[in-house]
Amino acid sequence: MTTETRTIEVSSLARVEGEGALTIRLDGGHPVAVELRIFEPPRLFEAFLRGRSALEAPDLTSRICGICPVAYMMSACGAVEDALGIQIDEPIRMLRRLLYCGEWIESHALHVFMLHAPDFLGYDDAFAMAKDHVAMVRCGLAIKQVGNEIVGRLGGRAIHPVNVRVGGFYRSPARDELASLAPRIEEAIAAAEAALAWASGFAFPDVEREYELVALRAADEYPFCDGRIVSSAGIDAAMRDFAEIFVEDQVTYSTALHAHVRDRGAALCGPLARFGLDADHLGDTAREAARSVGLTAPCRNPFRSILVRLVEIVQALDEARNLIATYVPPARPFVTAPMRAGVGYACTEAPRGMLYHRYTIDESGTIRDADIVPPTCHNQRIIEEDLLAIADRLASLPHDEATLLAERTVRNHDPCISCATHFLDLRIIR
Numbered sequence: 001m002t003t004e005t006r007t008i009e010v011s012s013l014a015r016v017e018g019e020g021a022l023t024i025r026l027d028g029g030h031p032v033a034v035e036l037r038i039f040e041p042p043r044l045f046e047a048f049l050r051g052r053s054a055l056e057a058p059d060l061t062s063r064i065c066g067i068c069p070v071a072y073m074m075s076a077c078g079a080v081e082d083a084l085g086i087q088i089d090e091p092i093r094m095l096r097r098l099l100y101c102g103e104w105i106e107s108h109a110l111h112v113f114m115l116h117a118p119d120f121l122g123y124d125d126a127f128a129m130a131k132d133h134v135a136m137v138r139c140g141l142a143i144k145q146v147g148n149e150i151v152g153r154l155g156g157r158a159i160h161p162v163n164v165r166v167g168g169f170y171r172s173p174a175r176d177e178l179a180s181l182a183p184r185i186e187e188a189i190a191a192a193e194a195a196l197a198w199a200s201g202f203a204f205p206d207v208e209r210e211y212e213l214v215a216l217r218a219a220d221e222y223p224f225c226d227g228r229i230v231s232s233a234g235i236d237a238a239m240r241d242f243a244e245i246f247v248e249d250q251v252t253y254s255t256a257l258h259a260h261v262r263d264r265g266a267a268l269c270g271p272l273a274r275f276g277l278d279a280d281h282l283g284d285t286a287r288e289a290a291r292s293v294g295l296t297a298p299c300r301n302p303f304r305s306i307l308v309r310l311v312e313i314v315q316a317l318d319e320a321r322n323l324i325a326t327y328v329p330p331a332r333p334f335v336t337a338p339m340r341a342g343v344g345y346a347c348t349e350a351p352r353g354m355l356y357h358r359y360t361i362d363e364s365g366t367i368r369d370a371d372i373v374p375p376t377c378h379n380q381r382i383i384e385e386d387l388l389a390i391a392d393r394l395a396s397l398p399h400d401e402a403t404l405l406a407e408r409t410v411r412n413h414d415p416c417i418s419c420a421t422h423f424l425d426l427r428i429i430r
Contacts, residue, residue, distance in 0.1 A: 024391045031391030034384040035253045036410075049370040054080045054339075054361045055166050061357070061372065062160050067110065070103040070151060071350030072357075073164045074225050075372075078346025079357040080166045082240075086337045091330035092168040093225070098178075098323045099154045099164070100224040100348070101316040105147030105188070106158075107351035108271075108309045108316075111414045112195070113140025116306050119408045120202035136198060139191045143313060146181070146188040150320055153177055168334030178324045185324070189317045193289055196310040200293035204303045205405075209386060212261065213273035213298065214378070216349055222281045222315055223274060223349045230277055231267060232298070240345040242356050248377060259377040266381040269353030270413060271308040272299055283322075286315035302386055302412040309414075339365035350375055352414055376415045383413055 025033045045064055049057060057076040062069035074096060081088065088096075113136065114126040123129040130137040148158040153173055155161020163170050214235065218227035229237045229245065237245055246267075248257040261267050275290075276298030282290070290296070290311045299308055341363045347356050353375030360369040386409050387394075394402045 024387060024394065031388050031395075034388040034391065035251075036380055036384045036387070046370040046372055049359075049367050052367055054083070054359060054365050054367055057357075057359060057367065057370075058164050058166060059160075059162075062164075064372075064374070066159055067107050068103055068350050068352070069160050070099055070155070070164075071348055071355050072372075073161065074100060074348045075346050075355045075357040076359075077164065077166050078225060078239075078348065079344040079359050080361070081344065082346055083342035083344025083359055083361045084166075084337045084340060085342070086167050086335050088168055088335050089330055089332070091172075091328065092333070092335070094323055094327070095154060095169060095172065095330070097221075097224050098320055098327075099151060099161075101320040101323070102147045102150030102154065104316040104351050105313055105320070106144045106151065107147070108313045109140050109144035109147060111351075112199070112306055112309050112313070113137060113144075115414070116309075116411055117199065117202075119404070119411060120199075120204075120306070136195060139195055143188045143191055143195075143317075146184050146317070149181060149184065153181065165334055167336055168330075168332075170333065172329045172333040175327055175329060178327055182321065182324055185317055185321045189285065189314060189321070192310060192313045192317060193292075196289055196293055196307065196314070199306055199310060200295075202306070204301060205390075205408075206301075207303060207386075207390065208300045209302060209389065211268040211272070211300065211382065212264070212266070213276040214261075214267040214269045215273040215277045215354060216347055217278055218281070220281065222278055222283075222286075222319070225346075225348045229347060229354070231261070232276060233261075233264070233267075235261070239347045239356070242345065242347065242373070243358070243371070246356075246373070246378075248373065254380075256380060257373075257377050258381045259373055260381055266385060267378060268382045269375050269378045270305075271312055271351075271353075272302065272305050273353065274349060275299060275308045275311065282311070282315055283318045285318040286311050289314045303408065305412050305414075339363065352376065353378060379413045379415060383410055383415065386412070 023035045024031060045061065049060060057080055058073040061072040061076045064072050118125055118129045121129055126137060151161060152158040156163035213232040216223035216227035217230040229235060229239060235245060245262060246259050247262045248259045251258055279297035293307060295307050341361060343360050345358050347354050355375060356373040358371040359367050362368050390409060394405060
């Protein structure tokens with residue numbers, strides 16, 4: 001039995017929100033600690049929301065992310081509307097679902113084809129992969145463009161939309177503005193199904209993880225903006241009870257907070273969680289797509305999350321197709337209500353998982369306090385536990401192979417894209 005003490009250190013972690021690093025410590029050949037260190041300076045969004053009008057929250061928080069601004073806008077709108085007692089009309093709710101479909105499509109396509117697929121095929125990046133798989137790279141770009149166009153038609157522009165407001169939209173699109181997207185959506189569905197068949201042939205590491213899965217669940221819809229918080233371990237709560245269920249901790253080695261289930265531990269949110277808890281609410285097209293590649297819920301292999309994301313692309317495209325086919329412009333694009341003091345809560349399902357907003361608003365409509373918990377706060381600890389679970393394997397691999405496997409393990413959960421062009425610098429200290 002070895003008594004060797006080793007440290008596997010990644011000094012520059014790829015594809016997370018901001019800058020990060022990774023250290024895995026082993027004693028006697030066994031992992032004893034994993035630290036996913038996020039050293040990006042705090043961005044202080046919650047602090048500078050204080051003193052601003054609640055009506056500004058959707059636009060301000062959308063700047064948190066350039067890939068999923070819709071998620072922040074929808075959670076902000078939901079929380080402010082909860083505080084003000086606004087009940088939106090059903091046509092507006094359907095337009096919000098369509099807008100969210102667009103974001104899922106473009107975000108998932110970017111991750112699947114540009115960031116994740118190269119891992120399975122042995123390429124450094126999508127540009128290198130395109131030399132041998134140009135058809136699939138073009139397929140991914142075409143799917144992403146459809147998502148961008150949906151967001152652009154509803155939001156006024158594809159990046160940081162400007163047509164979203166508390167209570168609905170500044171302007172609702174005419175029927176023909178959306179109907180013209182239908183042929184492109186049909187092509188994208190076929191492309192996504194072909195991509196799923198292609199990705200199902202990848203070699204997936206043999207890893208099974210017993211996560212507690214957390215997601216929203218509605219009565220009869222795959223989750224976007226509505227429902228209750230549920231988990232595979234028995235959570236079933238209203239959005240306003242979020243803080244009673246989840247706790248955020250500051251760890252000494254990271255500027256990013258860790259969220260976990262109170263008195264229990266880490267829980268996974270995102271595609272694997274939604275698929276595990278809400279697969280019965282997939283539409284027929286997505287359900288058949290999953291069946292065609294033998295994907296059943298729950299899927300507990302994080303490396304197979306690329307398949308689940310592709311199923312969610314099919315789901316979002318199919319729902320967008322149906323919403324556009326039945327679209328009737330609302331009588332009014334937004335609902336208003338008098339300002340009042342109150343506390344509002346909302347969760348929505350960002351591409352990467354459940355996103356929580358809470359706002360305390362005074363009588364003048366000014367935000368006095370804000371709390372935002374993004375999906376990465378939940379999944380950061382999950383990523384550490386995933387790395388801890390394969391630490392023995394990492395320690396036994398040659399340097400380059402260990403580096404690649406560590407990168408892939410982090411990218412399974414798509415924590416961010418801001419550092420997508422960087423690579424791990426893995427050091428093993430003996």
